[in-house]
Amino acid sequence: MKKILISTLSILGLLLLNSCTDLTENVLDEASASGLTDKQAADGNLAPVYALLPTLFTHTVYFAIQEISTDEAILPYRGGTDWGDNGIYVAMHQHTHGSTDPNLRSNWLVLTQGISRAVTALSTLPANKDSNVKTYIAEARGMRAYYNMLLLDLFGVVFVKDDPQGFSEVRRGEAAYEYVKSELLAVEPDLLTTVGAGRLSKAGAWGLLARLYLNAAVYRDRYAAQFTFKPDDMDKVTEYCDKIIGTGQYQLSKDYFAIFNSDNNTNKELIFTVDQRAELNGHNRLAYFSLSGDQFPLPAFPAANGTDGPAITPEFYRTWVNAYAPQDPAGIDPRFFKQNWTVPADSCVAEANFNMNRGILRGQQYGLLRVNGAFLRCGTNYRVGKLFNVTRNKSTLPVNFTEQVNYTVAGSDYSTGFRVLKYEFSKKSASGRNLGDADISIVRLADVYLMRAEAKLRKGDAAAALADVNTVRAARTSPAPALSTMTLDLLLRERGFELYWEMVRRTDLIRFGKYEDSWTEKTNTDKQKRIFPIPQTAIDGASNLPGYLTQNPGY
Template structure:
């Protein structure tokens, strides 16, 4: 049985929370098993903790995507000619840095993250109170590490949030400072990291492992100067965490595209993924980036919503000889395979995706308007499976080994430890991106590493965090669909108005 098959079984067992659903896994009737005896077999444990992984799926959603890539200089969801994509100005707010505490996507993302925390707390309570669960220490460590991941997303985006760890406590929590949240995450990860399984196998794929926990630690230490500046930088801790991951058996794929293939669960570069399935909540990028007619050109049986595309300036930073250029962006003519003719939009224009575009229609006083339906380079990073008629199978890698290489390189350069080793790590990434050895670097700078991260991680939900760490997030974004400089309050998002209305003990972030 493949790991994806196991997860399809496990994720279908949400009702196992009450041990009352009629469920059949390999003919084992768990609905007839007393709750206090459930958790002795690996399949039972997988079913029991499956909800903590299922809650991760909303990370790969339009809401969170707009918050992190749509607020940076990486991506935009423009209003199309005719008004499609306006959504009451939702996407304009992310592009211009004018979001408020009532923004729907800011609210949805916060609620989703807090639900993830609550689910972890609930499953932790169930496992901890069940005397029959085998390997309980490791399972509890796994749950705590996933909860720490949710707090990583919360500290990155919202900063000051409540710390909740006990599912049985019904009192409304109060806001903890970003410093307190940072220290909590670090403490949790250090407590559980070595209790987790260390194998890099099909059985550990999709689970919170030592590799995932140490990668998360590296991320925390890498951003320590932003999230907990009074404690100083943690470059040596970044290096040590990365070295641990490098010792565990992950490998860079020689084929860069392998980590984004339809069946990318076989990639040994992926450290921790969101496991997607076409039958149980799939990858939705296809729908949110492709034009309504692109399915004909690409041989698909489902249509796109004509939404997300790349910012022109971002695309033009790429070397066209870099395989990640063609591998990340869908650009150019979309032809009908039956006739060979370029498809035509509803406005009688050829369906040719241009890198550069501008607001041409109904431009308002702020400079936002409508663009042609066909404008913009689309996301082409995750393989589109021929004939797919819904969500895609491709898993999304929250963490992959290329990030470890570049995080360690950044820490080495920032700490002045070893430019030679940092250069070697960056070149390992560039070697598979270029066929010309002349494209390798002789000595890397911080700016080289920043650019390499931009080339390597297009569409992968890291651009906002990277821009903040490298000090570019508040800067003007040039170009006809760019923006001016934005205020420093935009370095974190507001706590949603609805959350504060429901819990007056929460404190709003400064400036909102």
């Protein structure tokens, strides 16, 4: 079965790369393979629909455009040698990106291929006699809606397609929004309450519907000077959030960072996730993306280090500082930082006790000391101490993360910018960089409370909104102090505190009217940057069909 599935997915990928715009592909029906039970065939039809989620949520695909385009993340040309990438990360952050950006193309390809796979599954599953087929059809159709929802949010288009051999109908604006909404509403009754991690459940669909209604004003009128949030839409947000909360099936995690641990597969806060357990060969790179090249989280792997990637901007850091001044946010908000161990210089630590601090990392960093490719030992233990940029051939430069980071030579050096370690490194890895088995949240309960708070606030009920926000703040061990007032600016700040690095920031900033604001190295105020350009390869691929796929304004 595995050989059949792998070969099928490979062929589908090649077909899509050659014809990604109209989503036309040959249908390869696993159900026709001899020797398969109906259940095996049905599983084989549905599995490819979900299989692209780990690819979508890698660090240089969805993360790159949802976070680096915002005030939460900045990725400079590190030391003049790393992450230059022809300026694509600078352009993304400054909103000067264009239609040839390879990361935009990667997002487009993954999403259109996901739609294509869903269409293939929907064309073959009805003939299957397995008892799960009705649910599988709902999941495939729901995932087609989800991929289209992301296309709508990112590129302003959706593809309406039912016949695998036919062309897609392209919709934009309110017609696109209504299509995604109608599809999610249609499948919700046939989804199950519990299906396990990584699959679309009834509550997952409710969460997506709440998010869709919350952003309806944006999707209807993308370039509005001020978005109009209809009361009926906000009521729907509240309705679907109430449904999720009312099930009692989900709980806010007392340990905030446990939501992002390697063993989070059964965490009750998670509602809809990217399933990346090690036994499924998960490949979550979010753990090491931001760390220094001289931070090695796993004693077993002396080559598994960080990449000196993105940092948070000083503006985003200052939202924390300003919220809790004169106190340090690390001592008052459990979402900011988790101290797993305190290491004085030249100490020895057993491998089992070596566990990196989590959250926003500031100042001088301590960790495993590596010389000539091997970690220093103290008998059976490991020596830890003050880190220097040895891997960058700057052995006298401390790994001392600073608040300031920018595109100057000094501001883009290897230690500039406070870093983020939110997702835990996998200890099941075979190399330190594969099997990043922390499931990635698509919808979780804290976001549900915050969406409901926003819907209530936009209808004028600040007291109810405040109660929901304080519910989230109070849920964690050593809870953050309760707030006494609630405004839209405070609510956006709270979403940043709770959901940073979770790939929702761009969508949030647009909805709150802040995407045209200025922050470090970004001053562009062009409203047309609220959606990305359709990749030029897709435009070129559709050039034989005049008017079929037109470029978004401003590109």
